[in-house]
Amino acid sequence: MNYVFHLLTMINIYTILALSxxxxxxxxGLLSLSHAAFYGIGAYISTLFMMNIGLPFLPSxxxxxxxxxxxxxxxxxxxxxxxxxxxxLASLGFQIIVFTILYNWIDVTRGxxxxxxIPRPNILGIQVESIASYFIFSGVLAAICAGLLYLIGDSxxxxxxxxxxxxxxxxxxxxxxIPRFKVIAFAIASGFAAVSGVLFAGYLQYIDPTSxxxxxxxxxxxxxxxxxxxxxxxxxxxxxxxxxxxxILRFLRxxxxxxxxxxxxxxxxxxxxIMRFQPQxxxxxxxxx
Amino acid sequence: MIIQLLVxxxxxGCGYALVALGFAFIYNTTRTFHFAHGAxxxxxxxxxxxFYNLLNWSLSLSAxxxxxxxxxxxxxIDDVIYTxxxxxxxxxxxxxxxxxxxxxxxxxxIAMVFQSETKILNPEVQATYSIGNVILTRIQIVxxxxxxxxxxxxxxxxxxxxxxxxxxxxxxNPDLVSxxxxxxxxxRRVVFALGSALASVSxxxxxxxxxxxxxxxxxxFLNGAVAVIIGxxxxxxxxxxxxxxxxxxxxFAIWKISARWQELITFLLLILFLLFRSEGILGKRRRxxxxxx
Numbered sequence: 001m002n003y004v005f006h007l008l009t010m011i012n013i014y015t016i017l018a019l020s021x022x023x024x025x026x027x028x029g030l031l032s033l034s035h036a037a038f039y040g041i042g043a044y045i046s047t048l049f050m051m052n053i054g055l056p057f058l059p060s061x062x063x064x065x066x067x068x069x070x071x072x073x074x075x076x077x078x079x080x081x082x083x084x085x086x087x088x089l090a091s092l093g094f095q096i097i098v099f100t101i102l103y104n105w106i107d108v109t110r111g112x113x114x115x116x117x118i119p120r121p122n123i124l125g126i127q128v129e130s131i132a133s134y135f136i137f138s139g140v141l142a143a144i145c146a147g148l149l150y151l152i153g154d155s156x157x158x159x160x161x162x163x164x165x166x167x168x169x170x171x172x173x174x175x176x177x178i179p180r181f182k183v184i185a186f187a188i189a190s191g192f193a194a195v196s197g198v199l200f201a202g203y204l205q206y207i208d209p210t211s212x213x214x215x216x217x218x219x220x221x222x223x224x225x226x227x228x229x230x231x232x233x234x235x236x237x238x239x240x241x242x243x244x245x246x247x248i249l250r251f252l253r254x255x256x257x258x259x260x261x262x263x264x265x266x267x268x269x270x271x272x273x274i275m276r277f278q279p280q281x282x283x284x285x286x287x288x289x
Numbered sequence: 290m291i292i293q294l295l296v297x298x299x300x301x302g303c304g305y306a307l308v309a310l311g312f313a314f315i316y317n318t319t320r321t322f323h324f325a326h327g328a329x330x331x332x333x334x335x336x337x338x339x340f341y342n343l344l345n346w347s348l349s350l351s352a353x354x355x356x357x358x359x360x361x362x363x364x365x366i367d368d369v370i371y372t373x374x375x376x377x378x379x380x381x382x383x384x385x386x387x388x389x390x391x392x393x394x395x396x397x398x399i400a401m402v403f404q405s406e407t408k409i410l411n412p413e414v415q416a417t418y419s420i421g422n423v424i425l426t427r428i429q430i431v432x433x434x435x436x437x438x439x440x441x442x443x444x445x446x447x448x449x450x451x452x453x454x455x456x457x458x459x460x461x462n463p464d465l466v467s468x469x470x471x472x473x474x475x476x477r478r479v480v481f482a483l484g485s486a487l488a489s490v491s492x493x494x495x496x497x498x499x500x501x502x503x504x505x506x507x508x509x510f511l512n513g514a515v516a517v518i519i520g521x522x523x524x525x526x527x528x529x530x531x532x533x534x535x536x537x538x539x540x541f542a543i544w545k546i547s548a549r550w551q552e553l554i555t556f557l558l559l560i561l562f563l564l565f566r567s568e569g570i571l572g573k574r575r576r577x578x579x580x581x582x
Contacts, residue, residue: 272387
């Protein structure tokens with residue numbers, strides 16, 4: 001049963017990641033390869049506050065979100081004037097820089113050794129300890145995040161984002177301050193990614209930089225490409241599919257030595273096929289035009 | 290010490306420059322952000338490993354076969370992955386994401402067949418030569434010489450031949466190329482074959498020097514792409530200039546700071562260029578109406 005709860009917890013964590021990246025890719029039309037960086041920033045900030053200063057869970061979560069939002073401004077404010085593939089490259093550069101810092105700033109992050117013994121969250125006296133209770137806890141947080149992101153996407157703000165995605169010049173002609181909208185969308189997405197990071201750290205009770213690599217950013221992006229973007233159902237479907245897929249391969253008795261490779265080959269082929277035949281993904285609305 | 294660092298930086302830069310030129314040929318003419326260029330790099334290193342180390346064929350035969358095969362792979366990638374997308378009128382994002390998907394497929398296929406550990410292509414201790422205070426290994430000299438010859442050849446092709454004229458025309462305006470009665474598909478095939486072969490030359494030379502693993506392609510590709518941006522997109526010489534500058538900078542970063550921060554320096558440079566001089570060192574500032582992409 002713990003196995004099922006584990007899978008469901010991972011789905012909860014990745015749902016937040018997918019839905020928040022969706023706000024950038026699917027609503028605003030900004031392709032970002034730095035989502036794993038903000039996921040990692042959230043995980044590290046909360047862990048460092050909890051372990052070094054002994055701060056409780058909720059304030060650490062708040063500081064992680066705040067830190068991630070502030071760091072997102074460093075990259076978003078200057079680089080949002082960049083067009084098309086240049087923005088993608090800038091986000092890729094930021095992702096690699098964050099990874100290099102997490103990996104090499106050993107005094108603070110312990111680098112490749114990682115940080116172990118991260119406490120399970122304690123919310124106002126309620127200790128979340130077992131895997132089953134962590135599933136419920138992460139589920140509640142994921143539901144709150146999904147609800148908030150739905151409201152944001154459905155609000156006038158969200159509609160402006162979609163307008164930017166469809167036709168930036170027309171949106172600007174209607175008097176919308178495009179860079180400001182993009183910066184805010186980027187900050188919101190980064191803040192939610194930090195929530196996932198905090199959940200992940202509290203769940204595994206161990207973090208190291210290899211969970212937050214460029215390939216992890218690519219993985220999160222592939223979740224929403226395969227599931228679809230621009231609405232809520234696409235990213236959620238994508239998350240469920242991509243988390244369950246490795247388990248299906250396990251039942252097919254593919255040897256453990258090649259299983260990760262087989263899994264990634266399937267992801268890659270899925271991306272190519274979807275881009276070719278159904279660019280809006282399995283259940284999305286945005287077609288990357 | 291300083292001279293040795295300078296020389297090492299330039300030689301590393303020559304290795305990057307071959308990958309960068311390959312990427313530039315593809316990116317400048319087709320505008321496809323060819324992520325899978327990194328996978329092509331890794332693939333050619335493993336082709337060469339198979340011929341040279343597993344089958345024990347001679348160095349030159351292995352190298353020639355690898356170059357030929359990888360040029361074919363380049364054409365195949367364009368025909369199977371990119372051309373159908375271009376015909377559908379798919380956006381550059383879709384092409385870029387498909388390329389990313391292809392990268393993942395090829396790299397994992399290689400990792401599945403050959404495992405992930407580093408393979409040594411050239412187990413012998415390399416002969417070294419000292420010129421004054423500077424010590425060079427044989428493979429470093431070969432890399433530099435190869436780069437100089439190939440760079441000279443490419444520039445002659447680009448500037449003096451009909452093919453070069455067509456490639457430059459394709460860079461400036463793909464629609465006019467087809468209006469001239471030239472099939473743009475064939476130009477695409479040429480640049481994909483040529484670009485992939487250039488990456489392959491670098492993969493073989495650097496592989497012989499330091500060994501290979503499935504992930505070498507990503508670093509090589511990223512260095513190459515950064516070099517193209519800092520040199521100037523659209524300018525073929527810019528790719529080589531950017532690569533050599535990048536090699537020098539990395540070698541000074543290793544000296545002054547630490548090898549661990551090499552990637553940070555590389556991508557900081559990329560971001561600074563994107564923000565403050567996105568047209569690159571050799572690029573001219575364009576008016577908005579002229580800007581492509």
